[in-house]
Amino acid sequence: MNSAYVWIVLTSLFSSLFFLTILALLCFFTCRLASKWQFSFGRSFGKAWTGGMIKMKVTAALFISFSCLACTILSKPNFPEKEKQPSYWNKWAQRTLEEALDLQELNKNIAKNLILFLGDGMGVTTVTAARILKGQLSGETGEESQLEMDRFPHVALSKTYNTDAQVADSAGTATAYLCGVKANEGTVGVSAAAVRSQCNTTFGNEVTSILKWAKDAGKSVGIVTTTRVNHATPSAAYAHCVDRNWYSDGEMPSEAQAAGCKDIALQLFENIPEIDVIMGGGRKYMFPQNTSDVEYPREHKHSGTRKDGRNLVEEWKIRMAHKKGQYVWNRKDLLSLNTNNVDHLLGLFEPGDLPYHLERNKEMDPSLTEMVEVAISILRKNAEGFYLLVEGGRIDHGHHEGKAKQALHETVEMDRAIHLTGQMTSMHNTLTVVTADHSHVVSFGGYTPRGNSIFGLAPRLSDVDQKPFTSILYGNGPGYKLTNGVRENISTVDYYQNNYQAQAAVPLQYETHGGEDVAVFSRGPMAHLLHGVQEQNYIPHVMAYAACIGQNKNHCPAALNHAPTLAPPILLAFLILIGLLC
Numbered sequence: 152m153n154s155a156y157v158w159i160v161l162t163s164l165f166s167s168l169f170f171l172t173i174l175a176l177l178c179f180f181t182c183r184l185a186s187k188w189q190f191s192f193g194r195s196f197g198k199a200w201t202g203g204m205i206k207m208k209v210t211a212a213l214f215i216s217f218s219c220l221a222c223t224i225l226s227k228p229n230f231p232e233k234e235k236q237p238s239y240w241n242k243w244a245q246r247t248l249e250e251a252l253d254l255q256e257l258n259k260n261i262a263k264n265l266i267l268f269l270g271d272g273m274g275v276t277t278v279t280a281a282r283i284l285k286g287q288l289s290g291e292t293g294e295e296s297q298l299e300m301d302r303f304p305h306v307a308l309s310k311t312y313n314t315d316a317q318v319a320d321s322a323g324t325a326t327a328y329l330c331g332v333k334a335n336e337g338t339v340g341v342s343a344a345a346v347r348s349q350c351n352t353t354f355g356n357e358v359t360s361i362l363k364w365a366k367d368a369g370k371s372v373g374i375v376t377t378t379r380v381n382h383a384t385p386s387a388a389y390a391h392c393v394d395r396n397w398y399s400d401g402e403m404p405s406e407a408q409a410a411g412c413k414d415i416a417l418q419l420f421e422n423i424p425e426i427d428v429i430m431g432g433g434r435k436y437m438f439p440q441n442t443s444d445v446e447y448p449r450e451h452k453h454s455g456t457r458k459d460g461r462n463l464v465e466e467w468k469i470r471m472a473h474k475k476g477q478y479v480w481n482r483k484d485l486l487s488l489n490t491n492n493v494d495h496l497l498g499l500f501e502p503g504d505l506p507y508h509l510e511r512n513k514e515m516d517p518s519l520t521e522m523v524e525v526a527i528s529i530l531r532k533n534a535e536g537f538y539l540l541v542e543g544g545r546i547d548h549g550h551h552e553g554k555a556k557q558a559l560h561e562t563v564e565m566d567r568a569i570h571l572t573g574q575m576t577s578m579h580n581t582l583t584v585v586t587a588d589h590s591h592v593v594s595f596g597g598y599t600p601r602g603n604s605i606f607g608l609a610p611r612l613s614d615v616d617q618k619p620f621t622s623i624l625y626g627n628g629p630g631y632k633l634t635n636g637v638r639e640n641i642s643t644v645d646y647y648q649n650n651y652q653a654q655a656a657v658p659l660q661y662e663t664h665g666g667e668d669v670a671v672f673s674r675g676p677m678a679h680l681l682h683g684v685q686e687q688n689y690i691p692h693v694m695a696y697a698a699c700i701g702q703n704k705n706h707c708p709a710a711l712n713h714a715p716t717l718a719p720p721i722l723l724a725f726l727i728l729i730g731l732l733c
């Protein structure tokens with residue numbers, strides 16, 4: 152076992168035990184010797200002296216050996232022993248160098264499959280902290296651990312700003328990394344010429360996404376998310392809407408409806424009518440108002456929201472009845488599907504967003520990894536390949552609520568899904584990209600020692616208010632708390648619990664996004680084109696280029712590009728030749 156982390160935990164436990172043992176033994180022997188001396192001194196000085204000496208020697212020997220053992224344990228560094236050897240680091244670096252040299256032979260294959268993993272709000276701080284958490288969950292110190300995304304050979308930075316916002320939101324950014332065009336915050340699938348919430352600015356400003364480009368090229372396409380399927384990130388893949396909050400017509404102003412704008416749920420089924428796989432939450436937006444929810448029939452807040460009386464799920468089921476379509480709403484039904492017999496899947500597992508991974512109902516709610524496994528099993532049946540958008544959507548929500556533990560566990564779960572994807576596809580024909588839409592104002596620091604729990608305290612008290620502080624803190628958010636006018640002393644608070652809200656510098660009900668660049672990890676055909684510091688809207692252009700879909704196909708092999716136009720003359724010449732020979 153990679154046991155440095157275990158050492159740290161066990162060291163404190165065993166050292167306390169050893170010290171107690173030593174103290175107990177010392178007391179025991181001293182008392183026994185003292186009483187023996189007292190008892191025997193008068194009778195036989197010489198005999199008692201000899202026996203006392205022997206016992207004192209034994210006591211001293213025991214004391215020394217226990218002290219040595221305790222010192223050995225206490226002086227054990229809180230990192231693996233092998234890291235003391237320069238050879239360890241040199242070998243590691245040389246191995247990495249060999250791998251880097253191999254990358255000089257670029258993968259210029261045509262990507263049959265495209266997968267985009269989008270960690271909503273997964274800034275670089277979140278990635279590093281999730282890596283440490285992943286390592287610590289498997290008993291390591293954590294820092295040396297590797298996320299699956301860390302193993303991707305190519306990395307770029309993406310500038311996330313919206314056309315009208317320095318610190319971006321998830322809607323304008325989704326338009327960038329899905330449609331290839333930067334846009335205004337709050338809008339999906341429309342250019343920056345469209346104005347947020349102004350319905351009449353939609354028309355003529357629609358932009359299409361790589362999901363549509365892939366569908367038009369004959370690929371299967373899918374969307375998997377832990378949020379509502381009509382939330383900001385997925386909706387830019389299929390909808391054109393000037394307001395990300397128009398989830399159903401129940402959330403739209405009547406003027407917008409009168410002006411011809413459509414809600415996002417409706418657009419999910421109408422714009423690209425056969426999205427092959429749709430999985431996530433958002434059930435209530437698909438059912439008529441007051442229709443009780445199948446899972447929470449007594450809770451009115453989960454009832455249908457549609458004012459137009461349409462049942463979009465039922466309509467979908469009818470449309471897909473003869474196309475091997477399946478609708479599921481719970482984990483059991485999802486996992487019992489035989490994907491060989493399913494070509495279209497609609498899975499809506501909650502009325503709103505799916506629960507946090509740490510809190511999901513394991514009977515009813517599938518994990519992100521489980522959803523991705525089913526999605527790829529269905530999509531990969533298409534010989535033309537597929538495009539899949541996977542969103543770890545609740546990383547963002549965890550941070551907004553100041554709940555770093557939730558956010559980091561969401562990230563680790565998305566990383567599990569990335570690992571699974573690597574096992575189900577080949578990097579020779581599948582371009583996988585992992586990125587975020589924007590960051591958050593979360594930080595971790597405080598000169599913590601190696602192997603410190605990622606949710607733990609910094610080793611020293613504040614030298615200003617003399618109180619402890621956690622390594623993870625927020626720049627703003629709901630974790631701001633004063634007790635009697637001063638910063639809360641968290642020594643009596645359980646900062647390891649799932650919903651602990653880390654302290655924040657500025658009070659806000661919801662913590663905000665962060666404005667710095669986010670990472671783009673890529674693996675597979677043309678992954679090397681995702682390099683350097685780029686505008687976020689560059690991402691789908693590279694993905695489309697790699698797959699020979701969309702607007703730039705100049706590099707695609709002539710055989711692939713011109714096969715349909717060359718085929719008739721070749722066929723004609725062949726037929727003439729046959730005719731002549733006959």
Ligand SMILES: [Zn+2]
Nearest residue numbers: 272321547664
């Ligand atoms: Zn957000």
